[in-house]
Amino acid sequence: MSMPGWMAGGGSMRPGTALVRRGQDLPEGGKLPKGLIARVWREFARPYRARLLLLILVISVTSALNVLPARLSGPIVDLLADPQAPDASSRLALLVGLLVAVALGASALSLVQRWLSSWIGERLIYDLRRATFDHIQRMPLAFFTRTQTGALISRLNNDVVGAQRALTGTFGTLTANVVQAVVAIWFMLLISWWVTLLALLILPIFVLLARSVGRRLQELTRQSMARNADMNTIMTERLNVAGAMLVKLFGDPARETEEFSGAAREVADIGVRSALIGRVFFALLALVGSLGTAVVYGLGGRAVIEGTISVGDVVQFAALITQAYGPLAALTNAPVEVLTALVSFERVFEILDLEPPIRDREGAVDLVDARGDVAFEAVTFAYPSAADSSLASLEAGFGDVLDAEPGPPVLRDVSFTAPAGSTIALVGPSGAGKSTMLALVPRLYDVTRGAVRVDGHDVRDLTLDSVHRAVGVVTQDPHLFHDTVRANLVYARPEATQEQIEAACRAAQIHHVIAALPEGYDTVVGERGYRLSGGEKQRLAIARVLLKDPAIVVLDEATAHLDSESEALVQRAFATALAGRTSMVIAHRLSTIVTADQILVVDGGRVVQRGTHADLVRAEGLYADLYRTQYAAAATAG
Numbered sequence: 001m002s003m004p005g006w007m008a009g010g011g012s013m014r015p016g017t018a019l020v021r022r023g024q025d026l027p028e029g030g031k032l033p034k035g036l037i038a039r040v041w042r043e044f045a046r047p048y049r050a051r052l053l054l055l056i057l058v059i060s061v062t063s064a065l066n067v068l069p070a071r072l073s074g075p076i077v078d079l080l081a082d083p084q085a086p087d088a089s090s091r092l093a094l095l096v097g098l099l100v101a102v103a104l105g106a107s108a109l110s111l112v113q114r115w116l117s118s119w120i121g122e123r124l125i126y127d128l129r130r131a132t133f134d135h136i137q138r139m140p141l142a143f144f145t146r147t148q149t150g151a152l153i154s155r156l157n158n159d160v161v162g163a164q165r166a167l168t169g170t171f172g173t174l175t176a177n178v179v180q181a182v183v184a185i186w187f188m189l190l191i192s193w194w195v196t197l198l199a200l201l202i203l204p205i206f207v208l209l210a211r212s213v214g215r216r217l218q219e220l221t222r223q224s225m226a227r228n229a230d231m232n233t234i235m236t237e238r239l240n241v242a243g244a245m246l247v248k249l250f251g252d253p254a255r256e257t258e259e260f261s262g263a264a265r266e267v268a269d270i271g272v273r274s275a276l277i278g279r280v281f282f283a284l285l286a287l288v289g290s291l292g293t294a295v296v297y298g299l300g301g302r303a304v305i306e307g308t309i310s311v312g313d314v315v316q317f318a319a320l321i322t323q324a325y326g327p328l329a330a331l332t333n334a335p336v337e338v339l340t341a342l343v344s345f346e347r348v349f350e351i352l353d354l355e356p357p358i359r360d361r362e363g364a365v366d367l368v369d370a371r372g373d374v375a376f377e378a379v380t381f382a383y384p385s386a387a388d389s390s391l392a393s394l395e396a397g398f399g400d401v402l403d404a405e406p407g408p409p410v411l412r413d414v415s416f417t418a419p420a421g422s423t424i425a426l427v428g429p430s431g432a433g434k435s436t437m438l439a440l441v442p443r444l445y446d447v448t449r450g451a452v453r454v455d456g457h458d459v460r461d462l463t464l465d466s467v468h469r470a471v472g473v474v475t476q477d478p479h480l481f482h483d484t485v486r487a488n489l490v491y492a493r494p495e496a497t498q499e500q501i502e503a504a505c506r507a508a509q510i511h512h513v514i515a516a517l518p519e520g521y522d523t524v525v526g527e528r529g530y531r532l533s534g535g536e537k538q539r540l541a542i543a544r545v546l547l548k549d550p551a552i553v554v555l556d557e558a559t560a561h562l563d564s565e566s567e568a569l570v571q572r573a574f575a576t577a578l579a580g581r582t583s584m585v586i587a588h589r590l591s592t593i594v595t596a597d598q599i600l601v602v603d604g605g606r607v608v609q610r611g612t613h614a615d616l617v618r619a620e621g622l623y624a625d626l627y628r629t630q631y632a633a634a635a636t637a638g
């Protein structure tokens, strides 16, 4: 089967773009929020307006040029029908010359068009990515504990690219189609308005059929995207180290494969169906083209026989009508296409519109030369509700409404003061709220009631940057970036010298370990790099804090059992890290607790006992129990 010219080449109708674009969400109910286009223009398109206008101009001229060969076929045929006419050969040369010029012009302009659209497109992608990444980073920790990383990454990849396509692709195609159709129809009208009218009368039938095909295809695309998402979830969950280990230890590879291939098979089935339905669209289009050509030759042919128009006119008309049908057909789906393209912008804006709840207050001051006094004043805290910290579309149950109720209070009426340079040990049963207390100091979360103060300032009145500079954190299971040891160490202080780095590592009792690594400080560690043990990682994290040299250190001691040698090393590292700084330590080791200036016993979100080790063992209560059952036992065992 031969393809009509307007399908095969040059045209504005590329399979897949005229129909529903794959891999993007379609707008529900076909509605977009008002003002979206205005906002796209204002925030992202405006800097490129000169080039955008130029692009539209170039696209228009190229599309008009594309119609010219059809227009020129008429005079050429007429010329050949009367070869004896005076200066026939020179006119032929002129017309052929024009054809060549048009072809050259069109190809040159298509290059310019490609250059312009990629120039604008790539910069737009850059702008959008940068803005989104910057914004996401400023979201509070609660946001990251709730959202699915995959969903976030997809916003930064697919939707950003989709948004760019909306601007340079969809609108370009739209312009090209409109211009080409208008120019072709205009030339047709110049020959015969009534043949034009009759030839175009076939179109509405096609439009109706194409619409229903389009709707069916939309539905399939939606299903295919959902199945693809299922497949992606299975892959990201199972193919990372932790997931793979879980499958090996508890799972059944055959069952996993069965589940995966179920989703994959559905994707395949849908692919076949949508290919078939897509083909129906083109078959319809081909049919309409042939019918239109038949109408032209039938009616136009009679007009030639009656002597009202020339042979050239009929040939030209037949060529033009194919030039008009393609774009007109493509335009039947234009509304859906535009909506689809704009959805990506909407999804990007959805993220940009999230207000980070933890940020610098108006008039926030810098904490300079922090002494390190820390105080909790009647602090009550509940973890923020899902609705307050995230977006439904970024969470697992896509499209669900998020819970707006904050959780129950995890801390109730907690008060204490830690003078600069003192050490506070937090002890208490699992789930008591110890880690939560530590998280409030560097403002990973904001208190619900009461206040956390540093040097007398409510931390919410200080700039986040300066609070983060003043507080160093060592978590139970510190994270290392997939990068060299050095890069991980200087992350908190990029200007640190090699001497400073080594001094910090010696103090943290980790230098000898690093020195023995294959490439020393240039060894790549982290997720996919060299594996450090739990104790080594924690000492590296302590070195990182020492380099940062903050006034306040908060530290979650690892519960993991260490052998007595690394226990001693971690112990010494801690002692150095804490010396001369205010420290809040969640302690699991007796040695840390007995040396603390103050012990807070936390239970059920409240401070139930406080005092020094000597005070607390004497008093009957939770601490004495904990001491007898845990610390004393651990101390003798260790």
Ligand SMILES: Nc1ncnc2c1ncn2[C@@H]1O[C@H](COP(=O)(O)OP(=O)(O)OP(=O)(O)O)[C@@H](O)[C@H]1O
Pocket (backbone or CB within 6 Å): 145, 383, 407, 410, 428, 429, 430, 431, 432, 433, 434, 435, 436, 437
């Ligand atoms: N991100 C969170 N969102 C909601 N609730 C949380 C969150 N993190 C912790 N919680 C809840 O807050 C309570 C206190 O948790 P926290 O991590 O502070 O306990 P902990 O004293 O550090 O316990 P452990 O000794 O086991 O580390 C727990 O009931 C826990 O379920």
Ligand SMILES: [Mg+2]
Pocket (backbone or CB within 6 Å): 434, 435, 436
């Ligand atoms: Mg904890």
